[in-house]
Amino acid sequence: MKGLFKGLGVTFKAMTEKKVTTSYPDEPIVMPDRFRGIQHFIPELCIVCNQCARICPTDCITLTGKLNPDPEKKGKVIDTFDINFEICILCDLCTEVCPTEAIVMTNHFELAAYSRDDLFKDREWLHNNNTKVREDNNNIGAPQGGKGGAK
Amino acid sequence: MIRTEELLLNVGPQHPSTHGVFRIIVKLDGEVIIEATPVMGYLHRGTEKLAEDLSYTQIIPYTDRMDYVSAMTNNYVLVHAVETMMELAVPERAEYLRLVVMELQRIASHLVWWGTYLLDIGAMSPFLYAFRDRETIVNLFNELCGARLTYNYMRVGGVKWDASDAWLDKVRDFIPYMEKKLIEYDKLVSGNEIFLARIRGVGAYDAKTAIDYGLSGANLRCTGVDWDIRRAKPYSLYDRFDFDIPLGTNGDCYDRYLIRLEEIRQSLRILTQALQQFPSGGETMGKVPRVIRPPAGEVYVSIESPRGEIGCHIVSKGKQEPYRLKFRRPSFVNLQILPKLLVGETMTNLITILGGIDIVVGEVDC
């Protein structure tokens, strides 16, 4: 019986400890800066190098580019950019290899939708998703990007 | 006159105590099991086949999802295999970070095991306590690499993110907190008479059976065989630290329980030493070619995950993708002893024994 009473002693002591339950969703959870949430896309910076589509492990990024309409400049600009969030695993490899940091993660993680069509995010939506953007990107692909983003 | 008939009972695949989608077809005579046949494959996602089309960096997120309770060790085994093949040197700071993270992961994984095992046996409070303490660790990982379960943290040649000094201090604060909690867990459960009656002497086997069946981790050490890969074939920096390997004597569920709790204590010891020895500066990524192409050949490395020996066998033809990638999953191999142990046991002991083996079905099916 002694073991049982010792155990009960522990549970009674636990009643006096501080509560650790948070009342989400009334109280929103603040994620740390490095959290990998849904992406934010900046079309002006994209150079259509295709690295993000190549590195994606689940092939969820499809993009097309067109020649720069400005006759002075060379290169391509982005035309369409879609991410299929049914299969995106938020692994962060696309932001890691982007040479211009055109695609970055935000801290949004509430992605539930009522229909599967809502999960196919296009360029407009990704561009407008510009709150809570992640600051510390540790972009290994960018030429001047730092290796090891120590805060 | 009472006549009993043999009953064929299906435990799972949807069952709260089978630790995932796992099915056991049990032939019962009353409450005694005559024969048990495990059926698996409900979570088979074809990781090994997919890996033949992906480069090594792309496979790392897939390894997270194999043993999802202990993702850091899965990351490490793949990255270690590629680094062994290419003979890459990993900078010291990166190696220390990897070790700290792997030991924290071991504690988190054993906490999940402890909480769910006791929940299966019938106790509700330990589950909540275990998950409360695991939240601290998972929040630490969230701050470090941006995810709570599927970290995608290690890369070939180093780690992706560096840890700030504030983060290291948080880990240092966690260690005494966890040690205090372990004493509380002991008081709560380990002396409890009901618990002891349910667990002592259940599911016992001897050392020869364990070696024959290729068991690893706590399942092997509960019989007294001193085989821990961190000690026997050290990898990473484990030869720099002073820690004990807990061993059992009887080979029953109680020994496995005690060993795993003791392993948490030893992990805390390793963490203390690692944080003392932590280098103050250094790179987090070594000198890695832009495109990772291991030379042609094959390699097999294995490390000690919380569940046992996890191994990675890569056959490479010199390309960016592996030709064949096979993971030796500890839960898959450890589960083989289940049909043998269950013969003659009662139904209640089935849950006790299955929980004691500590499986994660994502790993059983790969």
Add this chain to the structure above:
Amino acid sequence: MSEEKERPSEQAGTEAKQETEAHTADSPPEAPKDPEVVEKNESSAAHETKPSAAPVDPEREAKLKAAAEARAARAAAKAAAEGGQPSAPDATAAPVDPEREAKLKAAAEARAARAAAKAAAEGGTPGGTSASAGETPAEPKAPSPKQPELDELLVHLRTQVGDSAVEEASINELNGHMPMLTVRPEQWLAAAQTLRSTDGGTFDYLRNVSGVDYETHLEVVYHLVSLVTKREATIKVKTNREQPSVPSVTPIWATANWNEREIYDLLGVAFPGHPDLRRIMMPDDWVGHPLRKDYVSLDSEV
């Protein structure tokens, strides 16, 4: 003996070419797949069909040399074909290639020297013609630290099981110099028995059994370790593709039970002597063996 081996391997080589070409044609259309990647696949398929001499070591060196040459040719072609593509990621790839090529050449030469030294030392292996493969022997490489272990295993297997049991023996340098032996399927059961015994090395712990599908044949790889002496060994057993069959070692190491079931399920290798050989991962009524290279899945969406 070497001529017999040459003809089926050439035939298998052409089969391999057809299979790999079909494979690249069938590969699922990914979102913009670069022409460079497809080019790489084709050129690697092309050089796999080079006629190979009987023993493996010079064959591997020849392949590596061909791979290095193909890579250099590809790099040159890429540099020439580079148009308006953003060259930032590709430009850094080009200077690495000649460096790696040189390293591969040096490694190939060193391996030739080692093969020559080993052939001279052993002299009894069926692949005794390795020294005359025509490679220039460079400075003799230092013998591997695990070479005596390998020799011990070889001697023991030859005396206990038979002279023809071991097809090849080498040291896998990539894997911490692990002794690697290839055993014939007919003698595998006897060889496993003797490896488990005390004078055979006490390999009591079978760590891992993997099946590999090389397009010409199938192979089952066993990784063993001795808990007593802490020595490791890798044993390979090769079998053909039409009727693959390797004797089951479940009576010797019980852990092989489910491992062999998995290999049977995913690759189709039969294990005569296995107590309960049926599918383990796939549903019981599945047709086909998914992990094979020529497996066509019913659901092309994946």
